[in-house]
Every structure is written in structure tokens, then in C-alpha cells.
Amino acid sequence: MEWVLLVLIGIAGSSVGSLIGMGGGIIVVPALLYLSTLTTSFSHLTPQIVVGTSLFTMIFTGLSSTMAYMKHKTVDYKSGLIFLIGSGPGSILGAWVTEKLDLDSFSIYFGTFILFVSFVLIIKDKFRPLPYKKDRGITRTFTDNSGKTFEYGFNPALGIIIALVVGFLSGIFGIGGGSLMVPTMILFFFFPPHVATATSMFMILPTSILSSITHIALGNVNWLYALALVPGAWIGAKVGVFLNTRLKSKTIVLLIRTILIIVGIRLIYQGVTG
Template identity: 25%
Template sequence: MTPLNFILDFLLGACVGFLGGVFGIGGGLLAIPLLVLFFGFDQQMAQGTALIMVVPNVIFSLRSYHKRDKINLSYALSLSTPSFFLAFIGAYIALTLKSESLQKIFAIFLFCLAVYSIINLLFRKKGSLGAKETTYSLIWFVILGGCCGFLGGFFVVGGGVLATPFLTLVFGLSQLIAQSLALCLALPSLLASLFMYVLHGQVNWTIGIPLALGGLTTVGWGVKLAYALPQKVLKFLFSCFLIICGVLLLIK
């Protein structure tokens, strides 16, 4: 790798890390289609390489969210424990599929999430921006954590993308609380997924490392912007972000 390539990859990682901080997803959703579209990676290699950047970004984002608003430990553990174990199964299945099939499934997944998030925005009662706690019992967090962990292993986005709109629309939590809990769910499933992708040789470290370093420089700024934005604006931008990522993959 030339110094110029390192710098360009670092800058790309910085942009992706910033968006990951804003939306509480680590940046993997944007990194994956970019690696497919501009680097020519197949879907599995793109997902494995994105993990190199996403894991440290999620750790840093989680720390930043927790400093600003203490995370409910019971909710976090109920989500993260099943997420870790189910992620192994999801990652194994993803690694056995054809790259083209996995790519199409991933794009459809993003569009469905975008629609779900828009419904969340449009049909939530006026003045209702969610709360810090919910009336749902912890067993529902365990179920959600398991389902999202499986999808996180399958799509290597940590399940946080699905968990965030679900925690707001169904559980009634605020967007920022949902994003912080989604990061708690994401981290163990991402670590499990990374192990599986490294084991199968589906990681490009040469590109992944500068992406990770770039992301770490900006993810904190993204979290600050997330807290500065009105929640409705944040929800709308989150939906647009999902649609753009899906379009990028379908273009490919």
C-alpha cells in the first residue's frame, strides 16, 4: 500500500466513522456498499473488512453515549448476551452463501429498515419522543437481542440497525436511548462475526486498518452531533441513510 492509498483510506474511514457516531451503528452499513462498489470486493470480503473498522468505532461510540446518558445495565445485558451466541450462527450461514445472493438480501434488508423507520417517524403520536425506560419485561429484550444478534452476524452490522427502530417504535424508548442500547447489542455480535470472518480468510487488513484509524478520529464528533440534532431530524436522516446504502448496493 502506498502512502497516498493509506491517506485516502484513512479519510474514507473518517467519513464513515463520523456517520457511524451520528446514527449509533459503527459505520458498517456505509462501509460495506462502498467496499463493494469502489474497491471491487465481493460481499463477504466487504463485510469482513468492514468489521475491522466497525468494532473499534462501536466501542468508542458506546463509551461516548454512556458518558452522556448512563445506559441501563439490565437492558444492555439482556440484549447483548443472546446477541453474542446467535451471531456465530448468522455469520456461518452468510459465509456459505453466494456473494451476489448475500448482496441482494442485504440491499432489501436496508430498504425494509428504512420503511420501518419512516413509519416510526410518521405515525408516532405528536409530542411523543420516547422515554428512558419501557414497560416491556426483560424477556422481550432477550428475544430482540437474539434475533438482532443473528442478523448482525449475517449482515455484520451488529443488529443495531434493526434494534434501533424496534426499540423506539415498539418499546417506546427515545431515539438516543435506543441507539445506545443498539450499540450494546452490536458489540458482542460484531466480535463473534469478526472471529468467524477471520477464521475463513474474509478480511483485508491492509484496507481495514486505515479505515479503522480514520473512523476513530471522528466517531466522537458524530455522537456530539447526534445529541445536538432534534430527534425527528435524526430519525429522518437515519432513514435516508439506509435508503442511500441500499441504492449503492443495487447499483453494483
């Protein structure tokens, strides 16, 4: 029963994560934390083990999603590699910081962070991307399947600094940096939504590997649970990419932010009353 539940969590988390470029941890981490308080079978799970196991699972979510998005030619490799200069070291630092948090503190901080992400998703459609100066950074173009061409760009130094912060948060909470990186790419750097999502999943792959190495060294990966989550993560990533090409973005965002608000409030309540 435990294995079936973990596979289903892996599918759900990875489907949602690859759908909007967040990585599966935004679902997997709260689900495992909730199970640790609900049943004795999962009571031995600590925030550190949950995060470490989630990040290890996201290696396969990122790999599966990236391979699928490559076929649609929506991954901006150059921009993704520039962002990785910041997110890589940030994810390692975040993984070490996780060691200092107990369950209640982790739940409060993580719940607050999830509510912040849901707020970003609520307001992101109300703002147009900020203008950028073409002569002061990287300029990119992308033509979608309908023939519409998008122009976008960013200042490399600013991109690396933002990615460092995002990678740090990813390492702490085990959620994948896309929860902040995708809105940032869309709002500040003019990225088309589909390119932002695909590029975020491309970044999650190496970032998850770096964070996982740190967590493995600290003994924070439950290998039995990881083996159960990985098949679900692989399958879910394919499902998420498929849905990304079929569903309207407004429907996706509405569903996700509703889930995030519920999860965030539940975690804060758990941390305060724990």
C-alpha cells in the same frame, strides 16, 4: 490514495453509525462493495471479506462510542446485557451463513434489507410506543439533561428473541445490529431515543468482537484495509456522538433514510445486472 479513501470511509461510516446507533457498517459495507466494482485496486474484495473487515472495524466504533456515551450517562447496561444473550449467538451464526452467499446474491439481499431499514425509519415517527405491562417484565427510568423523566420496559424473553434475530442479521451483513435494534427499542420497549442509541452502541461492541472472531477464523478480514479503516472509525465515532447531542432527531433520520434508499437501490441494481 487507497488509504486516504479508506480512512474517509471509516470516518463517514462511523460518524453516521454512532449518530443513530447503527454502527458504521451500514455505510462501510456498501462503499467497499461499490469500490470493488469500480476500480481494479479493490476488485479482489468479496462480500465475505468486506463483511469481516467491516465487523472488525466496528469493534473500535463501538468502543469509542460507548466511552463517549458513558460520559453522558445514557447507556442502559442492564438492558444491553440482556439483549446480548440473544444477539451474541445470533451474530456468530450470521457470520457462518455469509460464507454461502456470492456477490450478486449478497447485493440483492443486502439492498433489500437496507430498503427495509429505511422504511422502518420512515414509519417509526408515525407510531407511538406500544404499551407494556409493568408487572410482566423489566421497568426502567431515565431522566435527561432537561429534567424530563422517561419510563420504559420490556419482557426479557421477547427482548432476547428479537436480539437473536438482530444479531443474526448483523453477522450476515456486517452492519451492526442497531439498524433494527434502535427502532425496536423505541417502538416496542418505550426507550428514549438517546438511550436506545447509546445502548445499541454498547451492544455493538461485544457483538462485533464475537462476529469478528468467527470471520477471522474463516480468513475474512483484510488486515491492511482494517488498519486504514480503524483510525477513521475511532474519530468518526466521537464525531457521531457529538452530533447526536447537537442535531435534531428529525434532521438526522431524514438524512439517513435518504442515503439508505439510494444505497439500497444501487445494491439491488448491481446484484440484478451483475
